Amino acid sequence: MTNDPQTKQPQGLSVNQLSCERGYRELFNDLNFSLSPGEILHIKGENGAGKTSLLRIIAGLALPVTGEIRFNGYNCRKYRSEYNEQLAFMGHKLGIKLELTPVENIRSHCDLGKSCTRQQIMDTLKKVGLYGFEEMYCNQLSAGQKRRVALAQILLSQTQLWILDEPFTSLDVIGVELFLKIIREHVCQGGMVLLTTHQEVTLKDCTLKYLQLPDGTLSEPE
Amino acid sequence: MYNAFFNLLKRDLRLAFRHKSEILNPLFFFVIVVTLFPLGISPEKQVLAEIGPGIIWVAALLASMLSLDSLFRSDFEDGTLELMLLSEYPLPILILAKIVAHWLITGFPIIIFSPLLGTVMFLSNEAIETLMITLLLGTPILSLIGAIGMALVVALKRGGMLLSLLVLPLYIPVLIFSSNAVGSSMAGLSISGQLYFLAAFLIFCLTLAPIATSAALRVSLE
Amino acid sequence: MMEMFQMGKYGAYVWSSYGLALIVMGYVAFKPLLDKKAIFKELSMKYRRESQSNNKQEQA
């Protein structure tokens, strides 16, 4: 970051002139938006509109046809390691090993980023409602409980930008509420969240923005 | 960074010990293929001693290739590979940890068992010694080159056949020099040239293969 | 004249080599021409489909 010549940088994520194709079909074209600390962006669109593709491009997993993504002013592709330091991603695949226990899973996830103590892991597991499951193998957990393990991983990553693809899948009502609460806390502390979901998200005291795909119009709820 | 390397190595080893078949299957394959040859060709001592080095090496080559699937497949399917790509640590280092773990799981047992097969194929003691040295130098090369091929096909449904087409031509130098070294030591010739070549090739692969593998993984996971 | 084509006793080998080269290279050179025709046909059909659906939208 220090290498970047410009000193005064806009904070947050900015997406410029992004376009994406799948095969020879254009998913979206010339997409522009930005996200500042303390904001949530809910990406909407029909199936196949390119929501997942957009999230994967922003996370740096996929390449756009054109356009670039900047985080705090620097190009994410050039400063990949610095960007990844600030990024937590939850995709369709949760990244949980079924042969490992939640604690082992979270620990090996932490090994890829910032390290965490056993106490922190236990506290987080308690927070996401998995107290008492920490020594069970994950293949014995339900789909919703696996989600919660993934949520604990996201929480412990201590990153600013969360990219969540359909995070509420297979969660019950209580789980969704818990998830929303945690998202709100994160955002209130200056975090940023990008998410897709088919549910209505209602969060008070938070700046919530909508992005409609494929045309890319931005709107705010009344 | 060293912690990330060793923790990932430990995780992979722990996973392998929970799935013992991952360790045992390549080993059984190796032993069975070698025992097929006396049955198919001739049990005579001279014939077997002549073709033994080549057969043991071809079997080791195939065993190593078939075990490649376990290198990235399960991580790809449950999404941990995605999270690895989003780590703040350099991807080649993480990949190298996975390759080392894979070699310890599949390559190392083959080396331990090779004297047994050498005896069965009527190799002399010196030849068995050389066989073990060549396996020690050669099987890591197979894992390193194989990782590139596996990274290219990991996202494909029927990657197995394709993998062999991609990887086997690149294995040829290892096969030539290793089996020749064993044969030469049977005949009482000097083998330092072959061993130097293998060592040089190993170092070469050790530096470049993780980089190529991580580039290939980034493409495959797109 | 015939001697020239017989190439000693090697005529069959030499002529089959040259013949094979002609066939292989001829095919490789000819294939893109066929491909081009197919691509033109396919794309023009695609564009016609697209313009048709556009017209319908405008009418509606």
Add this chain to the structure above:
Amino acid sequence: MMKAIMKFIYQFASPKHFYRLSGKIIPWFAWLAAILLIAGSIDGLFIAPVDYQQGDSYRIIFIHVPAAWMSMFIYMVMAISGAIALIWKIKLADVIASSSAPIGAAFTFLALVTGSIWGKPMWGAWWVWDARLTSELILLFLYLGYMALESAIEDPRAAARACAILAIVGVINIPIIHYSVEWWNTLHQGATVTKLDKPSIHISMLIPLLLMALGFKLYYGAVVLMRARNKVLVTEQNNRWVKEIIG
């Protein structure tokens, strides 16, 4: 300065510009290639003197050797353009690489088969584990792997990038494979076979060889441009200029 050069290159390598330019170049390449190949064949078949050791059978080298050269040259082209595509994100380089593969495979096949046909009268067998033939065979495997990978990956852009990596890995390995095969061959066969490859060639034989080699290069140039043009039409099918051309 660097930026200006890169801008020029990007503009030059833009699909639209390439399509127009290559359309003008192809006829030149094709006609020159045809003339050179016909001249080289006539010279090689009828005018060049008979070899005192091999009789007329050596006339196969006018096909065999240029084809073997081309097989290696084209693989190099694929790896280099793959690297260019990966580093500078020039789409055209990907197109050139993937258009080259089948041509390279065809030349490799041709070199192998003509080598084998030549081997029959020379060595008395259709196949000999000669270092050159073996290397050529492995090269054919590399080509087949490349093409198999390309057809296995559905997304065309991902396929191009995966193939570029494979080609680069392959091209780094080719010298190693070649060296090891040569070493293996001298151990097992001695130098009996290679006498045909390195005689100090007479000028009257060199001329048709060079004519053919140049003809093959131009032929490759013409065909690869033709294939690349087709690919460009497909990959750029959503752009207006393609729609205008097709009408």
